[in-house]
Amino acid sequence: AQSRQGAVAANHVEALLRDMRKRSKAGNVHVHPDAAIYTGVLDAFSKNVKLNDANTAKRMFHLLRGDDMDESSTDNLEERAAFINEMTQEQGAPQQAEAFLRVMKAAYEKSGEVSMRPNVVTFTAVIDAWSKSKSRDAPQRAEALKDEMIYMYESGANPDVKPSRVTYNALINTWAKSQERGAAQNAERVLNEMIERFDAGDTDLQPDHISYTSVVEAYAQSREKGSIDKAERIIRHMEQLYDAGNVSVKPTATTYVQLIYGLSRSSERDAARRG
Numbered sequence: 001a002q003s004r005q006g007a008v009a010a011n012h013v014e015a016l017l018r019d020m021r022k023r024s025k026a027g028n029v030h031v032h033p034d035a036a037i038y039t040g041v042l043d044a045f046s047k048n049v050k051l052n053d054a055n056t057a058k059r060m061f062h063l064l065r066g067d068d069m070d071e072s073s074t075d076n077l078e079e080r081a082a083f084i085n086e087m088t089q090e091q092g093a094p095q096q097a098e099a100f101l102r103v104m105k106a107a108y109e110k111s112g113e114v115s116m117r118p119n120v121v122t123f124t125a126v127i128d129a130w131s132k133s134k135s136r137d138a139p140q141r142a143e144a145l146k147d148e149m150i151y152m153y154e155s156g157a158n159p160d161v162k163p164s165r166v167t168y169n170a171l172i173n174t175w176a177k178s179q180e181r182g183a184a185q186n187a188e189r190v191l192n193e194m195i196e197r198f199d200a201g202d203t204d205l206q207p208d209h210i211s212y213t214s215v216v217e218a219y220a221q222s223r224e225k226g227s228i229d230k231a232e233r234i235i236r237h238m239e240q241l242y243d244a245g246n247v248s249v250k251p252t253a254t255t256y257v258q259l260i261y262g263l264s265r266s267s268e269r270d271a272a273r274r275g
Contacts, residue, residue, distance in 0.1 A: 017041050094129040094138065098145075101126050108158075119160035123149050124167045131174035139186065142174040162204070168194045169210050176218035184218035184227060188234075191215050208248040212238050213255045220262025228266050231259050 017033060024032040101118055108116040123145055130142040146167060152158040168190060175187035191211055198205040212234055219231035235251055242250045 184222040187218040
């Protein structure tokens, strides 16, 4: 009975969205669906196990994209990954993108259809969306996605979600952009996890200058005591690695700009305290 009620609710939500779209196209700008509306629609579907099959996920894909699905539709995983990337450009995008990812994941788990199986690109796109979000829990949401990827890959549930360097860089960047206390330490923790996995044989996770520079940025923006020294320590380590032959971690102008920015902010705070 509960599943039937869920199906009715999800179908009702879909009908409301279509009606809002129709009214919006007719000129009523006050009912134009926004990210919050789409997130609600996706949430209704993602929580409904009965409807989480491949056809429903495809239906949602076309509904969100603003067209209709018919027998000639040829959408595939690449299109859905691109669609998630498009979502990340809008306000409220992380919730919307993650909800759509959940629909895809549930559809694959139920139907086994490969075209619905999320991969490293789709998961990483959602993590990247969280990195651009101002949500307070963005780092935790991004970290949970990375952990989920590792679990699914190592358990054999999904061979296509092995985290890549881009995945880890997006997560480090999420922490770097966070205003949460301890964010810089967490950014470095993720970098260290990346290094450990690389040293253990995962060649896809060799940190590059982006990985390190994001940690430098995190410390440069931190107001915690000793942060500038830690940012400088990271840069010195990059220089040592580069001098030893690791060209991928060569510090860039951006790396040094982050340190200069941090030193400037530190001087301003010291001057304010002295004043």
